[in-house]
Amino acid sequence: MEAYLAAIGIIAAVYVLLTLGLTLQYGLTGLVNFGHVGFFALGAYASALLAMQGVPLPVSFAAAAAVAAIAAWPLGLVALRLREDYFAVVTLGFGETVRLAITSERWLTNGVQGIPGIPRLFGGVGIEAALATLAAIALACAVAALMLRRIARSPFGRVIEAIRDNEEALKALGKDPARFKLQVMMLGSALAGLAGAFYAHYIAYLSPDQFVPLVTFYAWMAMIMGGVGRVSGAVVGAALLMLFLEGTRFLRDLLPGLVSEVEMASLRLGAVGLALVLFTLFRPQGLMGDYTRR
Amino acid sequence: MLGQLFVAGVVHGLVIGLAALAVTLVFGIARFPNAAAGDTMTLGAYAGFAAHGATGSLAVAGGASVLAAAAASLAGYLLVFRPLARRPVAALLVAAIGVAFLIRAGLGLAFGHQQRVYQVPLAWPIEVMGLRISPMDLTLAGVALAALAVAFLVLYATPIGRQMRAVADDPDLARVSGIRPFRVMVALWLLAGAAAGIAGMMLGIKTVVSPEMGWESLLPAFAAAILGGIGSPVGAVAAGLVLGIAQEVSTPVVGFTYKIALAFAVLLAVLLVRPRGLFGRVEAVR
Numbered sequence: 001m002e003a004y005l006a007a008i009g010i011i012a013a014v015y016v017l018l019t020l021g022l023t024l025q026y027g028l029t030g031l032v033n034f035g036h037v038g039f040f041a042l043g044a045y046a047s048a049l050l051a052m053q054g055v056p057l058p059v060s061f062a063a064a065a066a067v068a069a070i071a072a073w074p075l076g077l078v079a080l081r082l083r084e085d086y087f088a089v090v091t092l093g094f095g096e097t098v099r100l101a102i103t104s105e106r107w108l109t110n111g112v113q114g115i116p117g118i119p120r121l122f123g124g125v126g127i128e129a130a131l132a133t134l135a136a137i138a139l140a141c142a143v144a145a146l147m148l149r150r151i152a153r154s155p156f157g158r159v160i161e162a163i164r165d166n167e168e169a170l171k172a173l174g175k176d177p178a179r180f181k182l183q184v185m186m187l188g189s190a191l192a193g194l195a196g197a198f199y200a201h202y203i204a205y206l207s208p209d210q211f212v213p214l215v216t217f218y219a220w221m222a223m224i225m226g227g228v229g230r231v232s233g234a235v236v237g238a239a240l241l242m243l244f245l246e247g248t249r250f251l252r253d254l255l256p257g258l259v260s261e262v263e264m265a266s267l268r269l270g271a272v273g274l275a276l277v278l279f280t281l282f283r284p285q286g287l288m289g290d291y292t293r294r
Numbered sequence: 295m296l297g298q299l300f301v302a303g304v305v306h307g308l309v310i311g312l313a314a315l316a317v318t319l320v321f322g323i324a325r326f327p328n329a330a331a332g333d334t335m336t337l338g339a340y341a342g343f344a345a346h347g348a349t350g351s352l353a354v355a356g357g358a359s360v361l362a363a364a365a366a367s368l369a370g371y372l373l374v375f376r377p378l379a380r381r382p383v384a385a386l387l388v389a390a391i392g393v394a395f396l397i398r399a400g401l402g403l404a405f406g407h408q409q410r411v412y413q414v415p416l417a418w419p420i421e422v423m424g425l426r427i428s429p430m431d432l433t434l435a436g437v438a439l440a441a442l443a444v445a446f447l448v449l450y451a452t453p454i455g456r457q458m459r460a461v462a463d464d465p466d467l468a469r470v471s472g473i474r475p476f477r478v479m480v481a482l483w484l485l486a487g488a489a490a491g492i493a494g495m496m497l498g499i500k501t502v503v504s505p506e507m508g509w510e511s512l513l514p515a516f517a518a519a520i521l522g523g524i525g526s527p528v529g530a531v532a533a534g535l536v537l538g539i540a541q542e543v544s545t546p547v548v549g550f551t552y553k554i555a556l557a558f559a560v561l562l563a564v565l566l567v568r569p570r571g572l573f574g575r576v577e578a579v580r
Contacts, residue, residue, distance in 0.1 A: 086520075089516050089561070093557070096555075217395070262407045263403060270399030272392075273393065273399060275392070280378065280381075280389045
């Protein structure tokens with residue numbers, strides 16, 4: 001039982017990190033990043049491949065965040081000068097392209113066969129190692145959340161919220177939105193990369209089909225459910241997401257033979273779609289969003 | 295070899311062109327990139343597949359795919375996109391993803407996840423100037439050209455088409471000129487859905503039918519719509535052809551998987567160099 005709870009906690013924390021990245025990018029700055037999973041994948045593969053070469057895990061984790069942030073840089077340079085709808089299309093394309101590259105570059109990533117036997121954190125599969133992993137990722141989440149909260153209240157935070165609310169006015173004040181957007185993009189992607197590293201070294205196996213666009217929209221769903229633009233909302237939203245993902249699995253176990261695994265996958269996809277539609281229609285600020293602002 | 299790939303590219307390009315037509319109409323008039331266009335294609339492919347399995351007639355399959363996809367497209371507008379019309383574009387983007395997932399989930403439940411194949415009769419290819427062209431490719435090209443002809447007739451030779459283009463040019467001017475936006479929007483979503491449906495059926499016949507097929511065509515469709523210039527139907531079809539041919543001809547060089555990534559490269563290049571595309575009007579995209 002503890003092992004199961006620890007496993008859920010670790011995956012939930014991975015989604016907290018992903019959602020915090022989105023909260024910074026969309027919630028605070030208004031960047032519609034539909035390619036979050038691409039940065040998650042880059043971080044996961046970067047850390048896994050480095051660790052398999054014998055690089056110490058702390059270094060590979062740092063590298064994961066760095067690789068994701070560096071990947072965000074050229075993309076940001078190109079895309080951040082574009083209108084937000086074009087930006088969404090470009091990031092969506094980026095996420096898909098990363099997955100295609102992972103599938104194709106067999107010499108590096110072993111293609112669709114995937115990479116097995118990735119070193120685990122705290123060297124093991126026992127309950128102690130799982131709890132230690134949970135503690136480590138919870139600490140990472142806490143640090144990231146506090147950092148985001150500090151950013152939101154800093155002058156930098158006021159500028160990025162102004163980008164979200166009225167970019168033209170900000171330009172008129174002589175600020176360059178593109179520079180701020182680039183920094184936000186890189187920082188949010190670094191969080192996604194870090195989430196990828198934790199994921200890779202916990203699951204210990206990577207393949208391209210773990211990095212489908214659905215992962216991006218799980219994070220979107222978590223962010224929207226928790227409340228757009230709120231740091232605490234990312235945590236609540238990821239917890240709700242986990243409840244949903246695990247709940248649907250329990251539901252299937254409770255009703256054996258009623259729905260097959262593929263049908264459940266479709267039902268889950270449909271539920272995510274319905275949630276995205278209903279939340280944007282009726283409750284755009286999320287369950288506990290900020291009502292004082294737009 | 296190159297000529298053979300060129301022929302394959304033309305057929306594939308017509309598919310992308312039709313999908314891009316659906317994307318560019320919605321992008322130009324409803325003013326957001328509709329990520330549900332890909333899954334509308336998938337719906338068309340499955341509807342055509344079911345009709346084809348029941349009757350064996352390609353004409354019936356085409357009718358079914360057009361009807362199903364146009365109906366779903368209109369339902370998406372009435373239930374989701376219309377209520378969101380006055381909201382920030384991000385809301386429309388997220389809602390479109392939701393609609394896409396809903397369609398794909400419904401198809402996955404109804405038809406399962408295994409790949410389906412249209413049972414079309416095999417025929418000997420026809421030899422034209424040293425190129426072997428299968429009769430099915432000719433039929434598909436004919437279907438696509440007919441669909442495009444109808445779409446362009448609607449756009450350029452009917453009052454509703456003229457109104458649509460007027461709204462695309464300047465929504466406020468169209469409104470004060472007495473054009474009723476609701477009627478235009480209904481026509482727009484029906485037309486876009488029908489184009490996506492036919493594109494889906496063609497893709498299904500050409501390759502295989504699976505729940506992911508439309509989503510995988512979304513990126514080429516977006517790339518072609520932007521390359522052609524948002525809001526330009528001619529541009530979308532022309533760019534679709536260019537992209538389809540480029541994808542097929544480049545396959546021996548870049549491999550099977552990367553031909554989709556080619557669409558991404560084109561997308562980035564266009565946005566970097568000429569954001570208004572080949573045929574687009576001058577509009578701020580930056």
